[in-house]
Amino acid sequence: MQPVMSVEDVEAFLDREFPQIHLDGRIFAVEAVGPGSARMRMKAGARHVRPGGTVSGPAMMTLCDLALYVAILAQIGPVGLAVTTNLNFNFLRKPEPGDLVAECRLLKLGARLAVGEVSLFSEGRDDPVCHATGTYSIPPRK
Structure with a gap:
């Protein structure tokens, strides 16, 4: 499934609906969205x-x-x-101070629930520092 929102669309939505994530400056950046996937960075x-x-x-x-x-x-x-209903984390190794990169992949996208996994990496490292799985509840379309 191809994304219906671009990186710019998603960032504009977050800026408009969740401006509080930028209270300490722009530390979160959406780097890519793809079919059932996203990549983000945290400074x-x-x-x-x-x-x-x-x-x-x-x-x-x-x-x-x-x-x-x-x-x-x-x-x-x-x-x-759309809200988080479950998150599970496995902290795998000590991340060095600095940027973290999240690689997310959706495992299931239904009408009411979405399930995905996220691997976090310290910038420039190949081994993940954290693996998370999560479920989101999607409200019914009106």
Whole structure:
């Protein structure tokens, strides 16, 4: 299935409907959307680093959730009330401070539920630092 929203469309929707994600500046960027997929970047700054010199779990969780939402929106259009119903995270290795890249793939896109997975990578690294699976509830079309 080809996306119905472009990178620019999704970013404009997020800017309009969720301006709070940019309170600390533009740290999230949609880099690509494709058939059942999305790639995002988070510019992890000092506020995202926890003791021990690693990007915090909550920062990684936010990026995974947002990447899944973006992949779904790109396929179904601007549906602000699509909501997370489940997220599961496996933290695989310590991410270095710096940018994180999320690669998201939808596993199922139905009329009411979407299921996907996200792999997070430290920029320039091949081994994922986190793997997440999630489910979103899609409201009925009116």
